[in-house]
Amino acid sequence: MSGAPNSAAGVTPARALPGSGDERRHLIVAIVNNRPGVLNRVASLMRARNFNIESLAVSATERSDTSRMTLTIVGDEVHVEQATKQLYKLIDVLKVQDVTDEAIVEHELALIKVRVTGKSRPEVVSIAEMHRGRVVDLSDDAVIVEIVGEPSEVDRVVELLREFGIKELVRTGSVVMSRGSGSIEEQVKR
Amino acid sequence: MTQAKHVPGAGSSAALASERARKEMLRDARIERRGGPRPRIGADALCEALLLQGSTSIWGYPGGVILPLYDVLVDHPGLRHILVRHEQAAAHAADGYARASGKVGVCLGTSGPGATNLVTGIGTSMLDSVPVVAITGNVPGVLLGKDAFQEIDITGITLPMTKHNYLVRSADEIPHVIAEAFHIARSGRPGPVHVDITKDALMGETSAPHPTQSEVEAGLPGYRPKMDGNARQIKLLADAIAAAKRPLILAGHGVLIAQGERELLELARQAQIPIAWTLLGIGVVDEADPLAYGYMGMHGWKHVNRAIQSSDLLIGIGMRYDDRVTGNVRTFAPSAKIVHIDIDPAEIGKNVVADIPIVGDAKRVLEALLPMTERVDPAARATYFTELATWRKESESSAWHGSGGWRDGVLSADFVVERIAAGSGYDANLTADVGQNQMWVARYGGFKRANSHLSSGGLGTMGFALPAAMGAAIGTPEKTSWAIAGDGGFQMTLQELATIVQERIPVKIALMDNKKLGMIRQWQEIVYAGNYHSEQLAGPDYLKLCEAYGLPAWKVAKPEEVDAAVAAALAVDGPALIWFEIAERQNVYPMMPAGKGLSDLIDKWGDDGEDVTEGASGPRLDPTDPNAPKGGTE
Secondary structure (H helix, E strand, C coil): CCCCCCCCCCCCCCCCCCCCCCCCCEEEEEEHHHCCCCCHHHHHHHHHCCEEEEEEEEECCCCEEEEEEEEEEECCHHHHHHHHHHHHHCCCEEEEEEECCCEEEEEEEEEEECCCCCCCHHHHHHHHCCCCCCCEEECCCCCEEEEEEEEHHHHHHHHHHHHHCEEEEECCCEEEEECCCCCHHHHHHH | CCCCCCCCCCHHHHHHHHHHHHHHHHHHHHHHHHEEEEEECCCCHHHHHHHHCCEEEEEEEHHHHHHHHHHHHHHCCCCCCEEEECCHHHHHHHHHHHHHHCEEEEECCCCCCCHHHHHHHHHHHCCCCCEEEEEEEEEHHHCCCCCCCCCHHHHHHHHHHHCEEEECCCCCCCHHHHHHHHHHHHHHCEEEEEEEHHHHHHHCCCCCCCCCHHHHHHHCCCCCCCCCCCCHHHHHHHHHHHHCCCCEECCCCCHHHHHHHHHHHHHHHHHHCCCCCCCCCCCCCCCCCCCCEEECCCCHHHHHHHHHCCCCCCEECCCCHHHHHHEEEHHCCCCCCEEEEEHHHHCCCCCCCCCEEEEEHHHHHHHEEEECCCCCHHHHHHHHHHHHHHHHHHHHHCCCCCCCCEEECCCHHHHHHHHHHHCCCCEEEEEECCCHHHHHHHHHHHCCCCCEEEECCCCCCCHHHHHHHHHHHHCCCCCCCCEEEHHHHHHHHHHHHHHHHCCEEEEEEEEEECCHHHHHHHHHCCCCCCCCCCEEEECCCCHHHHHHHHEEEEEEEHHHHHHHHHHHHHHHCCEEEEEECCCCCCCCCCCCCCCCCCCCCCCCCCCCCCCCCCCCCCCCCCCCCCCCCCCCCC
16 A cells, blocks of 8 residues: 555545446447448457447448448447547548437338248238338248338337238448438548 | 686687678579569569668568568568577567667568467567567468468458558569558557568569658558547646645657657756656656656656656656556546547547646647646645655665675575676666566666567567567667576566577577576565465576577676676677576565555565575575475475
């Protein structure tokens, strides 16, 4: 024990640990070089740094030399900020933005294969239609319902269809875009 | 002291001259065989690119797919290829070269095992932000992914432990990729860059030109290191300094990388702030300077850790508040406002929450800060400085074995380190290994010069000292380079004795032999209740070993023999080794047990490791003796 003033634990409040705040879901958009291995770099970084990706959507952008990634991560502000800063360190990452608190459109698409009988089919179809979904495949004992919307809407439809028996479910994960004329892609410095 | 017979061998100047003549003959024969100029291939482009980047040495080891490069090396005489005995040593040597000289180090290996052997060294450079370009060959492009002979997904392996990496499949890409690799390795927060090149890319004909620096930078839109700190944040720091009563600078490697030592000292003098340093920050200030307070952290000086715990303003510059510095973050510097200056934005808020974060190059931020900082009269800090001086006197007197004898005159390690540093005029590069020896070097090296202390801080790589010291010796030939290694780390890479003899690299080796894995023993004594296991370490007769390698060597077991041996080793024109038989049970104090805080330092433990079997009069434990007590005698 050094006997240094102010050092006795209990007298001074403990220093806060980074990442110990309130957790919530964050939406991160990353514009990256469209090159082989970039997805691997992002995924490897998130794994190595102990960030848990809830969903990840990757696709082309307006420009053929870049791709866009949308990641959802759960954590406190510091933890998620750390994730974005680590992402920025990748040479192939051109722009990263946490858009959670911005005005955005957030959508995902789900395909849901539901077990049906002659009797239950109309009910399933009407649930889909009521939620701006549509039936994209029809067979004797199953239909595929396609739903596009906010993740909470998709959750609701999945919940409603569960009682009929879901044979298969696939979701794309969220993709987001800011409302208004602002563009993340246009902010990329070239 | 006993001296081994010096065996003149491969390292003699006559042997080197004949080797040179042989190479020239080979080169002439080759040109004749070709019957004229040959086309430029990828391997040529690689050599040109290295030379354009200012590289003059490559540490490497040949193998199947990298042979096209060795086939053209003779045509690029500006590049000295130094053949190591294991690729790990090539990576450490490139690292040591970079740390000592500030230039980018280059290492080379073949595919498969050659590449995986480099990995430990690349990781070492990554954790300590050392600029190294590691080049590996890979199987021809058509064989990639087919599990071909000596094929491994090496870019997949190095991806998380490099600043960036490349797989090059065409000769035309080589000039640009190499230029980019060097730019990325040395700029911003430096780090290793790995370039994997397929055999067909090395062999393919190419006319691709070398890019200019501005072309390289323009091609990297996702890489723009932020050099200048935010002016408003810097003003906040200046205000905080003006208000602080107990400010303390925590200087790290970033200050050395930015070459900001002069600005750091100016700030310290102007605002009368003492400087503490991290392991990799050693050398940031002359340790004899009145404002140099000392080495901090787990095995740092007690007075320094005390100053941190009582500080009201910690100014961390180019350091990362890592766990070896802070201990338990929750009890770290409870009353201090934390300032964090670093070029890497991701370091800020990673380990501690910073009150004043500043992203930027250490030198540039200090330059901006100086004009805003008020001059402080030393008298205004009289109470603070008096207290610091008292603490310092206390902690320095308790830890030091200045007499050279630890327990009944057995040689003490701290004394040896101090005599090596003094004997070399406090101007040599001291490369430490990992473990107790590393902490003794950090504490007792008495450093005065930037980049004169080399240590694997982040990764803590045993076996680092000898190969890294080779690199330092080539990188700064005007300085003496010592490798100070324990018998554990030394035995991990001692194959490089052949390299220093063959290439006549003048490394002076101080082997700190306690016939133990000393730090393991210390932890087992203190943390694991004396439950010793696997800490006894048999070793060869190092004089015979050195004789076999043709290396001058001395054995020293008494304090009074140390100075003469150091002088004798320094007098050798070339490599030499001193085998120090040091106390077997000496611990490094103070020590902060893992998970504890800086206020929980251990000064001594139990009987301080004293053992009746040890001492000038008692027998030493002989680990090669099958009847020797296993796992200690306590």
